[in-house]
Amino acid sequence: xxxxxxVTGGNRGIGLAIAQAFAEAGDKVAITSRSGExxxxxxxxxxLAVRCDIDDAAQVDAAFGEVESKHxxxxxxxxxxxxxxxxxxLRMTEEDFTSVVDTNLTGAFRVVKRASKxxxxxxKGRVVLISSVVGLSGSPGQANYAASKAGLVGFARSLAxxxxxxxxxxxxxxxxFVDTDMTAVLSDERRKEIVAGVPLGRYxxxxxxxxxxxFLASDEAAYITGAVIPVDGGLGMGH
Ligand code: NDP
Numbered sequence: 001x002x003x004x005x006x007v008t009g010g011n012r013g014i015g016l017a018i019a020q021a022f023a024e025a026g027d028k029v030a031i032t033s034r035s036g037e038x039x040x041x042x043x044x045x046x047x048l049a050v051r052c053d054i055d056d057a058a059q060v061d062a063a064f065g066e067v068e069s070k071h072x073x074x075x076x077x078x079x080x081x082x083x084x085x086x087x088x089x090l091r092m093t094e095e096d097f098t099s100v101v102d103t104n105l106t107g108a109f110r111v112v113k114r115a116s117k118x119x120x121x122x123x124k125g126r127v128v129l130i131s132s133v134v135g136l137s138g139s140p141g142q143a144n145y146a147a148s149k150a151g152l153v154g155f156a157r158s159l160a161x162x163x164x165x166x167x168x169x170x171x172x173x174x175x176x177f178v179d180t181d182m183t184a185v186l187s188d189e190r191r192k193e194i195v196a197g198v199p200l201g202r203y204x205x206x207x208x209x210x211x212x213x214x215f216l217a218s219d220e221a222a223y224i225t226g227a228v229i230p231v232d233g234g235l236g237m238g239h
Contacts (some may be wrong), residue, residue, distance in 0.1 A: 004071040005217070006030045006064075008054055008111055009081030010047075011039050013180030014130065017206030018078050021214045023047055028071040032063050032081070054081050054107035064114045073118035076217045079108040080130040082148075084182060086141045097144040104148035108155065112170075116163060125168035126217040129156050130209075133176045133232045136239035149174075153228055160226030169225040171216045176232025178204045199234030 005022045009015035010031025016039055023029045023045035031042070036051025048070055052063035067074060082104045085096045108129055119125025134142055135149025152172055159170040177183055177194050183203065186194070195201060212231050215221055230236050 003027045003075040003217075004030070004067065004073060005076040005078070006032070006067055006074045006111075006115070007078040007080055008032045008052070008107070010042075010078075011035065011037060011049070013182060014175065014178055014206045014209050015078070015080040016041060017210040018080060018213050019047060020045070021207070021210040022076070022217075025214065027076070030067040030071055030074075054110055055102055057110050060110045060114050064111075068118070073122060074115045075119070075122070075124065076126045076128075077111060077115040077119075078128045078130070078213055078217075079111050081107060082130065082182075084142065084145050086145065088141050089143055092144060097147075100144040101148045101151070104145070105151040105155065108152055112155075112159065116159075116168070119168050120163065120166045123167050125163070125166075127156075127159065127163075127168065127170040128213050128216050129170070129172045130213075131172045131174045131228070133174050133230060133236035133239075136174060136228070137236050156228075157226045164225055169216070169221070171221075171224060171226070172228040173209060173212055173216070174228055174230045174232065174236065175209045176204060176230070176235040178206055178209060180206060197235060198232070199237075202233065204231060204233060 005027045007015050007019045010019040011033035019029050019031045030048040032050050032052035034053050038049040050063045052059045129152045131152045132149040134146045138146050156170045156172045
């Protein structure tokens with residue numbers, strides 16, 4: 001069965017791999033990004049690319065309107081878009097903090113709220129939020145990012161309770177370090193330190209996050225809600 005799937009930040013990195021996984025399974029996939037371009041890797045699929053800055057509720061509303069008119073109401077929402085602005089606390093400006101929380105946490109609020117209305121009416125829906133191992137373990141230099149990612153857990157669990165009676169599941173995937181533009185900025189030295197702490201001894205490929213997201217949106221995962229699923233090579237064990 002082909003579903004209407006929306007992946008925020010689906011033009012590159014983890015979001016791109018997620019969009020690809022759903023497109024390969026035959027779903028109707030829409031992606032959002034600030035450029036609205038279709039990436040090369042998705043050119044062979046009939047993917048709808050929509051320009052949308054998730055910091056802006058009016059753009060979110062317009063993007064959903066476009067997806068709904070072409071693919072129907074969103075049945076699977078993956079809130080993946082996110083940013084980092086890493087620096088130590090004493091150097092972190094209020095803008096560094098609030099802008100990361102605005103995109104990563106309030107951005108998820110904007111898209112989930114917009115999607116939930118029609119999901120509630122349909123009495124079914126799947127929401128997957130992309131958090132991070134860092135939201136559970138903390139990370140020096142990432143107080144803003146970790147706070148935003150931890151916030152997603154409380155957000156998701158509240159919604160799992162609120163929307164569960166309407167047959168809508170809300171889950172969180174907490175990746176470890178994944179090879180994308182976001183981690184490409186880390187020095188070789190920092191990368192070696194990180195890998196040394198990962199039991200599986202490597203970064204994840206984006207596709208390894210995508211398979212878990214697709215599972216959470218599948219019929220097989222119908223009884224999973226409010227869960228935080230680590231896909232981190234063992235890095236965050238115990239959290
Ligand atoms: P990338 O930096 O490769 O991609 C980020 C994506 O988010 C882009 O598609 C970008 O779109 C989109 N985005 C950022 N800000 C906005 C905005 N204001 N409005 C709309 N879209 C926006 O990151 P990753 O693929 O690595 O990360 C994806 C998610 O996974 C993030 O939430 C990240 O925090 C999380 N994550 C990543 C890990 C990693 O190791 N890479 C580990 C754990 C979690 P645009 O092209 O328009 O900028």
